[in-house]
Amino acid sequence: MPGGSPAVTAPRTTTAPASLPPEGLPGLDPAWSRLVRVPGRGIDAGVTRGWHCLDTAGELEALGLEPAGTILAVHGNPTWSFLWRRLAAAMLATAAAGGPAWRLVAVDQLEMGFSERSGLHRTLAQRVQDLAGFADAVVGDGPVITIGHDWGGVVSLGWAVDHSSQLAGVALLNTAIHHPAGVPIPAPLRLARARGVLAASTVATPAFLETTLSLPAEPLPADVREAYRAPYRTAVRRDGIGGFVADIPADASHESHAELERIAAGVARLGAPALLLWGPRDPIFGDRYLDDLVDRLPHARVHRFEGAGHLVAEERPYADAVLAWVGEELDPAAAGRGARRGAARVTRPADERSADAGGLETPRPAAEAPRPAGGGPADAADGDGGGLVTRPSAGAPRPANSPAFRPLWHRLDERAHDDGTAVIDMTRTDAGEPRTVSWRQLHARVQALAAGLHRLGIRNGDRVSLLLQPGPTLTAVVYACLRIGAIAVVADAGLGVQGLSRAVRGAQPDVIIGEQKGLAAARALGWPGRRFSAGRLPRAAEAALGVEASLGEVARLGRGEPLPPEPAPADEAAVLFTSGSTGPAKGVVYTHAQLSALRDVLERHLAIDGGTGLVTGFAPFALLGPALGTRSATPDMDVSAPRTLTASAVAAAVRASDARIVFLSPAAVLNVVATADALTDADRAALGRVETFLSTGAPIGLGMLRSIAALMPAATPRTPYGMTECLLVADITLAEVERAADAPDEGVCVGRPIDGNRILISALDADGRAVGAPSAAPGVLGEVVIAAPHLKRGYDRLWLTDREAVRGTEGLDSGTPEQPVRWHRTGDVGHLDAEGRLWIEGRLPHVLVTADGPLAPVGTEQDVEAVDAVRRAAVVGVGPHGLRQAVAVVESVPAARRPGLADAGLAAAVRASTTQPLAAVLVVPSLPTDVRHNSKIDRVRLSAWAERTLAGRTPGAP
Numbered sequence: 001m002p003g004g005s006p007a008v009t010a011p012r013t014t015t016a017p018a019s020l021p022p023e024g025l026p027g028l029d030p031a032w033s034r035l036v037r038v039p040g041r042g043i044d045a046g047v048t049r050g051w052h053c054l055d056t057a058g059e060l061e062a063l064g065l066e067p068a069g070t071i072l073a074v075h076g077n078p079t080w081s082f083l084w085r086r087l088a089a090a091m092l093a094t095a096a097a098g099g100p101a102w103r104l105v106a107v108d109q110l111e112m113g114f115s116e117r118s119g120l121h122r123t124l125a126q127r128v129q130d131l132a133g134f135a136d137a138v139v140g141d142g143p144v145i146t147i148g149h150d151w152g153g154v155v156s157l158g159w160a161v162d163h164s165s166q167l168a169g170v171a172l173l174n175t176a177i178h179h180p181a182g183v184p185i186p187a188p189l190r191l192a193r194a195r196g197v198l199a200a201s202t203v204a205t206p207a208f209l210e211t212t213l214s215l216p217a218e219p220l221p222a223d224v225r226e227a228y229r230a231p232y233r234t235a236v237r238r239d240g241i242g243g244f245v246a247d248i249p250a251d252a253s254h255e256s257h258a259e260l261e262r263i264a265a266g267v268a269r270l271g272a273p274a275l276l277l278w279g280p281r282d283p284i285f286g287d288r289y290l291d292d293l294v295d296r297l298p299h300a301r302v303h304r305f306e307g308a309g310h311l312v313a314e315e316r317p318y319a320d321a322v323l324a325w326v327g328e329e330l331d332p333a334a335a336g337r338g339a340r341r342g343a344a345r346v347t348r349p350a351d352e353r354s355a356d357a358g359g360l361e362t363p364r365p366a367a368e369a370p371r372p373a374g375g376g377p378a379d380a381a382d383g384d385g386g387g388l389v390t391r392p393s394a395g396a397p398r399p400a401n402s403p404a405f406r407p408l409w410h411r412l413d414e415r416a417h418d419d420g421t422a423v424i425d426m427t428r429t430d431a432g433e434p435r436t437v438s439w440r441q442l443h444a445r446v447q448a449l450a451a452g453l454h455r456l457g458i459r460n461g462d463r464v465s466l467l468l469q470p471g472p473t474l475t476a477v478v479y480a481c482l483r484i485g486a487i488a489v490v491a492d493a494g495l496g497v498q499g500l501s502r503a504v505r506g507a508q509p510d511v512i513i514g515e516q517k518g519l520a521a522a523r524a525l526g527w528p529g530r531r532f533s534a535g536r537l538p539r540a541a542e543a544a545l546g547v548e549a550s551l552g553e554v555a556r557l558g559r560g561e562p563l564p565p566e567p568a569p570a571d572e573a574a575v576l577f578t579s580g581s582t583g584p585a586k587g588v589v590y591t592h593a594q595l596s597a598l599r600d601v602l603e604r605h606l607a608i609d610g611g612t613g614l615v616t617g618f619a620p621f622a623l624l625g626p627a628l629g630t631r632s633a634t635p636d637m638d639v640s641a642p643r644t645l646t647a648s649a650v651a652a653a654v655r656a657s658d659a660r661i662v663f664l665s666p667a668a669v670l671n672v673v674a675t676a677d678a679l680t681d682a683d684r685a686a687l688g689r690v691e692t693f694l695s696t697g698a699p700i701g702l703g704m705l706r707s708i709a710a711l712m713p714a715a716t717p718r719t720p721y722g723m724t725e726c727l728l729v730a731d732i733t734l735a736e737v738e739r740a741a742d743a744p745d746e747g748v749c750v751g752r753p754i755d756g757n758r759i760l761i762s763a764l765d766a767d768g769r770a771v772g773a774p775s776a777a778p779g780v781l782g783e784v785v786i787a788a789p790h791l792k793r794g795y796d797r798l799w800l801t802d803r804e805a806v807r808g809t810e811g812l813d814s815g816t817p818e819q820p821v822r823w824h825r826t827g828d829v830g831h832l833d834a835e836g837r838l839w840i841e842g843r844l845p846h847v848l849v850t851a852d853g854p855l856a857p858v859g860t861e862q863d864v865e866a867v868d869a870v871r872r873a874a875v876v877g878v879g880p881h882g883l884r885q886a887v888a889v890v891e892s893v894p895a896a897r898r899p900g901l902a903d904a905g906l907a908a909a910v911r912a913s914t915t916q917p918l919a920a921v922l923v924v925p926s927l928p929t930d931v932r933h934n935s936k937i938d939r940v941r942l943s944a945w946a947e948r949t950l951a952g953r954t955p956g957a958p
Contacts, residue, residue: 014117014119014236014239015116015117015118015119016116016117016236016237017050017116018035018049018050018051018052018108018114018115018116019035019052019114020033020035020052020114021033021052021082021114021230021231022230025082025223025227025230026221026223026224026227027085027086027089028054028082028085028227029059029088029089031058031059032054032055032056032059032088033052033053033054034052034053034054034055035050035051035052036050036051036053036134036137036138037049037050037051038050038051038133038134038137038138039133039137040130040133041129041130041132041133042125042126042129042130043120043122043126044118044120044130044133049110049115049116049118049130050115050116051107051108051110051115051116051134051138052081052107052108052113052114052115053081053105053106053107053108053134053138054073054081054084054085054088054104054105054106055103055104055105055106055138056088056091056092056103056104056105057103057105059092060092060095060101060103063092063095063096063101065095065101066101067101067102067103067142068100068101068102068143068330069102069103069142069143069144069145069168070102070103070104070105070139070140070142070143070144070145071087071091071102071103071104071105071144071145071146071147071171071322071326072105072107072131072135072139072144072145072146072147072156072159073087073104073105073106073107073146073147073148073152073156074106074107074109074131074146074147074148074149074152074153074155074156075106075107075108075109075112075113075148075149075150075152076148076149076150076151076152076153076175076244077112077150077151077152077240077241077244077245078112078202078208078209078212078228078232078238078241078244079149079150079212079228079311080108080112080113080114080228080231081106081107081108081113082113082227082228082230083106083149083313083314084104084106084147084313086313086318086319087104087106087147087313087318087319087322088104088106089319090319090320090322090323091104091319091323094323094327099323099327100323100326100327100330102145102326105138105139107131107134108231109127109130109131109152109155109240110122110127110130110240111239111240111243112231112240112241112244113231114231117236117237117239117240121243121246121247122240122243122247123247123255123256123259124154124155124158124247124249124256124259124260124263125256125259127155127158128155128158128159128162128259128263131155131156131158131159132159132162132163135159135163141166142166143166143167143168144163144166144167144168145167145168145169145170145171145326145330146159146160146167146169146170146171147170147171147172147173147322148171148172148173148175149172149173149174149175149312149313150173150174150175150284150285150310151175151244152175153172153173153174153175153176153177154175154176154177154260154263156170156172157170157172157177157263157266157267158259158263160267160270160272161262161263161266161267161269161270162266164269164270164272167270167272168272168273168330169272169273169274169275169325169326169329169330170270170272170273170274170275170297171274171275171276171277171322171325172274172275172276172277172293173277173278173279173312173313173318174278174279174282174284174285174289174290174310174312175285175289175293176285176289176292177260177263177264177267177289177292177293177296178260178261178264178289178292179289198242198245198246199242202238202241202242202245203235203238203239203241203242204235206229206232206238208241208242208245209228209229209232209238209241212310212311213225213228213229213311215282215283215309215310215311216308216309216310216311216314216315217281217307217308217309217315218315220311220314224314264296267293267296267297268295268296268297270297271299273299273300273301273325273329273330274297274299274300274301275300275301275302275321275322275325275329276290276293276294276297276300276301276302276303277303277305277312277316277318277321277322278290278302278303278304278305278308278312278797279304279305279308279309279310279311279312279315279316280304280305280306280308280309280502280505280506281307281308281309281310282309282310282312283309283310284310285310286505287304287505287506287508287528288508288528290302290304290508290797291508291528294797301325301329301799302797302798302799303321303797303798303799303800303801304506304797304798305318306502306506306583306584307584321799321800324800324803405569405593405596406596406600407482407566407592407596408479408482408573408592408595408596408599408627409446409479409482409483409626409627410596410627411626411627411628411629412439412442412443412446412479412626412627412629413443414629415439415440415443415610415629416439416440416443416444417439417440418438418439418440419438419439419440420438420439420631421436421437421438421439421631421657422437422438422439422441422442422625422626422631422632423436423437423442423471423472423475423625423626423631423632423633424436424437424631424632424633424634424653424656424657425437425471425472425633425634426633426634426635426636426649426652426653426656427469427471427634427636428471434633434652434656435472437472442472442475442476442479442626445472445476445480445555446476446479446480446483447480447483447558447563448554448555448556448558448559449476449477449480449551449554449555449558450479450480450481450483450484450558450563451557451558451559451560451561451562451563452553452554452555452556452557452558452559452561453480453481453484453486453511453554453558454484454558454561454563454564455557455558455561456548456549456554456557458484458486458510458511459484459485459486459564460484460485460486460564460567460571461485461486461487461571461572462486462487462510462511463486463487463489463507463508463509463510463511463529463575464477464481464486464487464488464489464509464510464511464512464513465489465491465504465507465509465511465512465513465514465522465527465529466478466481466488466489466490466513466514467493467512467513467514467515467518467519467521467522468513468514468515468518468534469515470622470623470634471634473534473551474623475622475623475625475626477513477551478623479626482567482573482574482592482595483563483566484563484564484567485564485566485567485571486511487572487573487574487575488573488574488575489504489507489509489574489575489587490574490575490576490577491503491504491507491577491585492577492579492585495577495579495585497521497525499584499585500521501521501525501527502584502585503577503585503587504522504527505525505526505527505528506587506796506797507575507587507796508528509527509528509529510528510529510530511529511530511531511532512527512529512530512531512532513531513532513533513534513551514531514532514533514534515533515534515535516533516535516537516541516545519531519533519545519547520545522545523544523545523546530548531545531546531547531548532547532548532549532550532551532554533545533547533549533550533551534550534551535550535551535552536550536552536553537550567592568592569591569592569593569596570591570592570593571591571592572589572590572591572793573590573591573592573594573595574589574590574595575587575588575589575590575796576588576590576724577724578723578724578725579697579724579936586724586795586796586798586801587795587796587797587798588724588725588792588795588796589792589793589794589795589796590792590793591793594789594790594791594792594793595627595790596627597788597789597790598624598727598728598790599624599627599628600789600790601728601754601755601788601789601790602624602628602728603628604755605728605731605754605755606661606692606694608628608629608630608661609629609630610629610630611630612628612630612659612660612661613630613631613632613633613657613658613659613660613661614628614630614631614632614633614657614659614661614662614663615632615633615634615635615650615653615654615657615659615661615662615663616632616633616634616662616663616664617634617635617637617642617645617650617663617664617665617668618663618664618665618668618696618697621663621727622634631657631658631659632657633653633654633656633657633659634653635649635650635652635653636649636652636653637649637668642664642665642666642667642668642671643667643668643670643671644671645664645668645671645672646671646672646675646678647672647673647675647676647678647679647683647687647711648675648678648679648680648683650662650664650672650687651679651680651682651683651684651686651687652683654686654687654689654690655682655683655686658689659690660689660690660691660692661690661691661692661693661694662690662692662693662694662712662715663693663694663695663696664693664694664695665695665696665697665698666695666696666697666698666700666704667698667929668695669695669700669704669708670704672708672711673704673707673708673711676707676711679711684711687711687712688712688713688714689714690712690714690715691714691715691716692715692716692718693708693709693712693715693716693717693718694717694718694719694720695708695717695718695719696719696720696721696722696727696728697936698936700719701862701865702737702738702741705717705719705734705737706734709734716733716734717733717734718731718732718733718734719731719732719737719750719751720732720750720751720754721750721751721838721840723826723828724792725791725792725805725824725826726786726788726790726791726792726824726826727790728754728755728757728788728790729753729754729757729759729786729788730750730751730752730753730754730757730759730838731750731751731752731754732749732750732751732752732837733751736749736751737749740837743833745831745833745839746839746841746856746858746859746860746862747830747831747839747840747841747842747856747858747859747862748839748840748841748858748862749833749837749838749839750837750838750839750840751837751838752835752836752837752838753786753838755788756788756789757786757787757788758786758787758788758813758821758823759776759784759785759786759832759838760774760775760776760784760785760786760812761774761775761776761777761780761781761782761783761784761785761830761831761832762774762782762783762785762808762825763775763780763781763782764781764782764783764829764847764854766849766853766854767849767854767882768844768847768848768849768854770782770783770825770829770844771808773808773811774808774809774812774823776832776836777832778831778832778833778834779831779832779833779834780831780832781829781830781831781841781854781856782829782830782831783825783826783827783828783829783844784825784826784828784829784830784838784840785808785809785823785824785825785826786823786824786826787812787813787821787822787823787824788822789819791822791823791824792824804825805824805825806823806824806825807825808825809823809825827843827844827845828840828842828843828844829841829842829843829844829846829847829856830842830856840858841856841857841858841859842856842857842858842939843939845939845940846876846939846940848875848876848877848884848886849877849881849882849884850877850882850883850884850885850886851882851883855877855884855886855916857874857875857876857886857939859916860875860886860888860914860916861873861874861875861888863913863914863915863916864888864890864910864913864914866913867906867909867910867913868893869892869893869906869909870890870891870892870893870906870910871890871891871892871893871895872890872891872927872937873888873889873890873891873910874888874889874890874927874937874939874942875887875888875889875916875918875939876889876939876942876943876946877943878919878920878943878946878947878950879919885917885919886916886917886918886919887918887919887920887921887922887943887946887950888910888918888920888921888922889921889922889923889924889927889942889946889958890902890906890910890921890922890923890924891923891924891925891926891927892906892923895925895926896923896924896925897925898925898955899922899923899924899925899945899949899955899956899957899958900922900923900949900955901920901921901922901923901949902921902922902923906921906923907920907921919950920946920950922946922949922955924957924958925957927942927958928941928942928958941958942958945958946958
């Protein structure tokens with residue numbers, strides 16, 4: 001890595017021959033181990049060296065299988081070929097089962113593992129030559145996939161660059177091939193390289209090795225730790241560890257710097273399939289190095305294993321991912337030519353793409369290639385590619401020349417000279433009145449910001465993280481970014497500091513635009529990206545926060561300047577993060593075509609026109625007002641805390657905007673109803689003019705719908721069903737909910753699919769897995785599978801998650817190239833009734849697998865919530881999988897003072913309310929929910945708490 005301290009002299013090494021590992025190491029079959037003699041190159045010219053490697057060729061021969069090629073695996077520092085044991089076992093099992101048969105050869109690099117200690121210092125260039133000599137002697141001429149980790153990744157890429165005609169693919173686990181100039185190398189490496197520390201920490205003691213083994217969040221098993229220590233028991237055996245650390249190119253004067261730069265440039269020219277598997281908690285090779293690799297390999301499949309770190313091979317099922325990638329991407333018959341199945345899926349860089357993002361494009365050298373989306377895989381993303389690449393039938397939006405496509409800023413351009421009100425900011429006032437922005441003003445601001453950002457070097461595909469409160473400023477910035485093709489990255493502050501930081505760092509934005517508080521957090525938490533402030537800051541604050549300019553200065557810079565060409569429909573437009581209610585928040589990628597399709601669905605389904613008016617306390621929809629060509633207002637509230645919204649604030653926003661539609665989150669509805677007593681006659685009159693009320697994000701009970709209907713007596717209350725991945729899927733009105741209340745179905749009825757959307761059910765098996773072929777058969781409990789024109793393109797850098805989201809949909813209707821049908825597994829559990837209505841019964845991770853089969857929780861929860869003394873309930877499981885027992889955890893009325901067992905009277909009433917046997921009834925002052933909606937109950941967390949409580953531990957807060 002360039003940047004950092006000067007080169008450190010390698011410690012003096014001693015010699016030792018190659019040897020076999022001891023038997024009995026966990027997961028390592030002794031039959032795989034080989035000792036080979038390889039003619040040396042470079043400093044070893046004229047001599048042979050002894051290597052230890054793992055080789056599955058003999059096992060494949062015993063199975064009677066001819067390998068399609070070889071996977072050449074290269075470990076880093078301070079591990080050895082033991083790192084790849086799970087891949088070897090998985091590859092053999094796959095081959096034995098009739099899957100792809102690839103040979104694995106995993107080397108111990110010289111001076112490392114059980115290979116020879118030569119007594120020589122090895123530079124990066126020498127190690128690349130070493131690997132080339134080994135491969136020529138042991139692997140031969142067939143197609144090769146390289147896989148590497150840590151500095152083994154760099155060495156393996158060196159071989160790949162030099163042998164592109166033989167290369168079938170490249171796979172990488174946490175590694176780095178470039179480091180930003182002027183930025184110090186990671187602190188742990190600086191410390192290890194320090195004078196007086198290097199020899200002591202890497203050779204004289206096992207400190208460096210032990211630190212590496214301590215990195216996983218879950219401690220490695222003792223026998224695995226011992227296996228990694230096995231080749232490095234003495235200082236003599238650890239000389240290579242010190243040599244590797246000394247060879248880190250800390251600046252341009254280092255002897256290995258030129259070779260690292262050569263490899264980095266060559267990687268950008270590789271057209272072979274690529275796979276990047278990453279542990280983002282790595283203190284050495286963090287997300288910025290992944291970002292750089294995706295810049296160079298924009299066609300790569302990428303998956304970030306959230307929560308995993310440097311030793312991702314020990315922490316996550318990486319071998320399964322490698323085998324899935326090999327099976328999907330590589331055609332053994334063409335592997336030696338560097339070809340791939342579905343080559344047409346690889347897209348051009350953003351400024352070269354055709355309208356439908358089709359065609360094969362080999363990435364250009366780094367010096368020539370435009371930067372793709374924030375270093376992310378934006379330019380090759382779609383529905384099953386983790387923000388990378390997808391099936392043509394499942395991913396491509398309408399072609400650019402389709403007359404149906406109108407960009408999201410279409411209405412804004414239409415009203416460019418309209419002095420009517422476009423956006424109302426209820427949180428700020430001018431002369432005591434809410435601040436208003438006209439269509440003319442908004443259009444001019446968007447144009448100026450777009451041109452200014454472009455002049456400052458922000459381009460199509462760059463990622464822009466927005467840390468702004470909903471209102472006119474955020475609206476203008478979003479449309480400015482969209483107009484120049486920059487990708488808006490939107491992560492809700494409701495994720496909390498840790499969740500928000502994880503989301504932003506994972507998205508690797510090129511630019512951050514925020515208010516002072518957000519920029520301070522970005523600085524303190526080390527988020528990447530250039531910085532721009534919403535308003536002008538004092539010079540000292542600008543310097544401290546690294547702010548280049550304010551938005552006012554950006555707009556002045558762009559005023560009157562020309563705009564670049566419009567982005568194509570297939571270009572990425574936004575990365576929107578989920579609420580994180582069922583795990584770490586995921587970045588959901590939308591293209592311009594998909595956002596425009598969402599606008600069109602809203603416009604048609606709700607009959608929105610220029611005079612409708614929209615009040616929304618749900619941030620994503622607040623931004624759609626200009627796209628719909630109607631004025632919009634966000635009520636005075638903290639949008640990251642929906643419970644702060646009051647009935648009076650809603651009424652004030654409706655009155656100011658003369659809105660006919662009100663859109664609120666479920667948690668906001670709770671507080672609006674609770675604060676209705678404060679409404680004045682004028683407030684009630686304003687609410688009485690509302691024609692449509694909508695709430696989505698979580699189910700709303702019939703009683704709450706009736707309460708909100710009483711506040712807006714002329715409105716049709718509707719509860720659309722959707723998710724971040726597809727914001728509108730189905731819809732139902734209050735009247736329809738009331739009719740459905742008499743049905744025998746369990747769960748929450750969310751209505752029928754709208755506007756040509758499709759809903760199917762993948763049935764659960766006895767083990768609670770959604771494995772049934774998706775169908776519309778009524779009464780079948782299973783996972784909800786949907787299709788819609790505005791369905792997301794994919795998840796950002798979550799290739800495995802995307803594969804799971806389309807699992808089993810390959811045989812479903814894929815539409816036509818002009819109008820493809822794309823499918824998505826939602827993770828929701830429910831059923832369709834005989835009338836085609838969808839009933840939601842919970843989330844897939846919340847299904848209890850009992851002795852009688854799978855049990856979805858929502859139906860029983862509804863029974864329990866009918867008890868007068870229960871405000872809200874959650875049904876969770878305790879006990880072993882397959883024998884789970886249902887437990888009801890309730891918020892009582894009045895609220896319990898402390899968590900624990902319910903009193904006898906409440907427990908009896910709860911048990912009497914349902915036919916489902918309950919092992920226990922527990923009470924809590926408040927159920928744990930997500931922050932964005934304040935209504936999605938964290939049943940996984942609650943289940944663990946119930947287990948602890950019923951085991952007799954002190955019942956703290958869940």
